[in-house]
Amino acid sequence: MSGLDGLMAGRVVLVTGAAAGVGRGVSAAFGAAGAIVGLGVRRPEAAADAAADVERAGGTAVVLQCDVTDAAQSAAAIDRLVADHGRLDAVVHNAVSGRSNEATDFEHTDLAEWEDHCSVTIRATWRLAVQAHPHLRASAGAYLLMSSPAGIEGSERAPFYSAVKAAQRGFVRALAREWGPDGIRVNSVAPLAMSPALENMKRMEPERVARIEGLVPLGRVGDPETDIGPPSVFLCSDEARYVTGQTLVVSGGRFTGL
Amino acid sequence: MGRRPSGRPVRPTTVGAVGEHTTLVVGGEDGIGAAIAARLAARGDRVRTLPTDVDVTDATAVAAVLRDGAPVDVVVLARIEPAAFVARSAVELDESAWDEACERTIRASFVLLQQAHAVVRDEGRFVVVLPTVAATGVAGLVPLCAAVESVRVMAKAVARRWGARGVTVNTIEVDLETFVRGDGSSEDAEGIAVPSVPVLGQPSLPERDAVGDVIGLIDLLAEPASGGLTGALLVVDRGTVLQP
Numbered sequence: 001m002s003g004l005d006g007l008m009a010g011r012v013v014l015v016t017g018a019a020a021g022v023g024r025g026v027s028a029a030f031g032a033a034g035a036i037v038g039l040g041v042r043r044p045e046a047a048a049d050a051a052a053d054v055e056r057a058g059g060t061a062v063v064l065q066c067d068v069t070d071a072a073q074s075a076a077a078i079d080r081l082v083a084d085h086g087r088l089d090a091v092v093h094n095a096v097s098g099r100s101n102e103a104t105d106f107e108h109t110d111l112a113e114w115e116d117h118c119s120v121t122i123r124a125t126w127r128l129a130v131q132a133h134p135h136l137r138a139s140a141g142a143y144l145l146m147s148s149p150a151g152i153e154g155s156e157r158a159p160f161y162s163a164v165k166a167a168q169r170g171f172v173r174a175l176a177r178e179w180g181p182d183g184i185r186v187n188s189v190a191p192l193a194m195s196p197a198l199e200n201m202k203r204m205e206p207e208r209v210a211r212i213e214g215l216v217p218l219g220r221v222g223d224p225e226t227d228i229g230p231p232s233v234f235l236c237s238d239e240a241r242y243v244t245g246q247t248l249v250v251s252g253g254r255f256t257g258l
Numbered sequence: 259m260g261r262r263p264s265g266r267p268v269r270p271t272t273v274g275a276v277g278e279h280t281t282l283v284v285g286g287e288d289g290i291g292a293a294i295a296a297r298l299a300a301r302g303d304r305v306r307t308l309p310t311d312v313d314v315t316d317a318t319a320v321a322a323v324l325r326d327g328a329p330v331d332v333v334v335l336a337r338i339e340p341a342a343f344v345a346r347s348a349v350e351l352d353e354s355a356w357d358e359a360c361e362r363t364i365r366a367s368f369v370l371l372q373q374a375h376a377v378v379r380d381e382g383r384f385v386v387v388l389p390t391v392a393a394t395g396v397a398g399l400v401p402l403c404a405a406v407e408s409v410r411v412m413a414k415a416v417a418r419r420w421g422a423r424g425v426t427v428n429t430i431e432v433d434l435e436t437f438v439r440g441d442g443s444s445e446d447a448e449g450i451a452v453p454s455v456p457v458l459g460q461p462s463l464p465e466r467d468a469v470g471d472v473i474g475l476i477d478l479l480a481e482p483a484s485g486g487l488t489g490a491l492l493v494v495d496r497g498t499v500l501q502p
Binding site for chain 2 (some may be wrong): 071106107110111114118122123126127129130133136151152153154155156158160161162163164165166169170171172173174175176177178180242244247
């Protein structure tokens with residue numbers, strides 16, 4: 001983790017969906033950068049390993065109950081971080097619907113499935129912005145959204161996931177202009193990274209993962225902590241003080257034309 | 259039927275000549291949708307629109323209307339909730355206002371695309387018309403920018419899904435004023451406030467008939483020769499945004 005040392009020392013960050021996958025890896029990277037990391041999770045008991053990762057890396061972990069579809073929970077998570085640590089420097093909204101890995105039968109599905117995606121990714125993106133705004137303005141902080149290459153290219157298998165991730169990209173561009181005068185930067189990362197679902201696929205169907213890896217010029221699917229974490233930390237750090245309104249595609253070169 | 263070098267048969271093109279289509283224009287009650295519907299009808303095209311009292315987020319209601327009529331060759335989706343065009347700070351919105359300004363447009367687009375797909379012919383054409391705002395982002399229009407980009411990528415996703423039927427799905431973007439006011443010919447057009455979007459810059463080309471340009475592109479996309487063009491974004495803004 002060299003290079004991140006001290007980059008976020010004393011800074012306070014909330015990461016949603018932090019128990020596993022990209023959220024867990026990014027949280028660990030913030031830990032390596034010296035941050036106090038609020039691990040926003042639906043089930044605190046499931047965040048023990050993620051919290052241990054943050055502490056191992058050198059940060060301070062605070063596990064927070066934060067189902068982002070519950071306005072009261074996300075508000076309470078932010079309030080507790082600010083109350084206990086005096087500030088909030090960055091929010092990383094990474095949580096996604098539990099159905100994100102499912103294929104969507106667009107021609108036959110209904111609005112209930114849409115709501116599963118929309119509530120976590122679009123509505124919570126806006127709501128977290130509202131709740132964090134006064135604190136990020138006070139710290140001249142950063143709001144980082146974990147988007148997806150699917151939100152740029154449009155996935156045949158996952159049209160709803162694509163649509164909600166695309167909404168985040170439009171949101172980032174507009175909010176970056178709106179919050180620029182407040183000194184708050186707004187960006188997103190579109191990662192190609194190992195997830196629990198992909199790890200499971202690697203065990204069950206290694207040839208499928210091998211096919212995916214074959215499409216990546218760098219020859220592998222990214223590691224959440226060591227590949228996705230550092231660019232995410234960078235975008236929330238003072239080193240990216242002049243970067244806002246951008247989507248950084250972190251995909252090993254898989255998506256070069258987006 | 260011809261054959262590709264791979265030996266697979268080449269699908270013949272079947273979309274009829276311009277003027278012989280049945281075009282469904284969704285969003286035809288105001289703005290650019292109304293202008294497109296009016297001009298297509300004026301030149302003799304068969305134009306279908308949705309009754310204004312249909313709840314476009316109700317799949318059953320939309321299906322009932324669409325399936326009670328002729329199959330459709332071309333679908334033009336040009337519909338955004340009016341609340342999305344009201345410039346406000348994102349942090350000043352409450353949950354209901356956010357829904358009206360952002361999410362309802364996306365929900366409706368899903369329902370309308372889904373239900374229109376059920377009545378469009380094989381080889382049919384979808385043309386989604388949107389304002390250019392999401393290309394750069396506009397302060398005060400966060401919900402609109404989020405909704406527009408969401409619908410644009412939803413269109414790309416279904417372009418991939420519906421290609422097997424020979425159905426194409428493309429997007430045309432126009433400047434915000436054209437989207438909201440259309441050609442300004444309706445009685446309501448003068449009274450509609452359009453937020454200023456100075457970040458989009460000045461157009462490179464002189465003043466043109468933007469609605470006419472859009473219809474020209476719809477006609478082009480409806481041509482059999484355009485059957486290989488799908489998932490594309492065509493920007494009709496006289497060279498204003500000029501995306502990288």
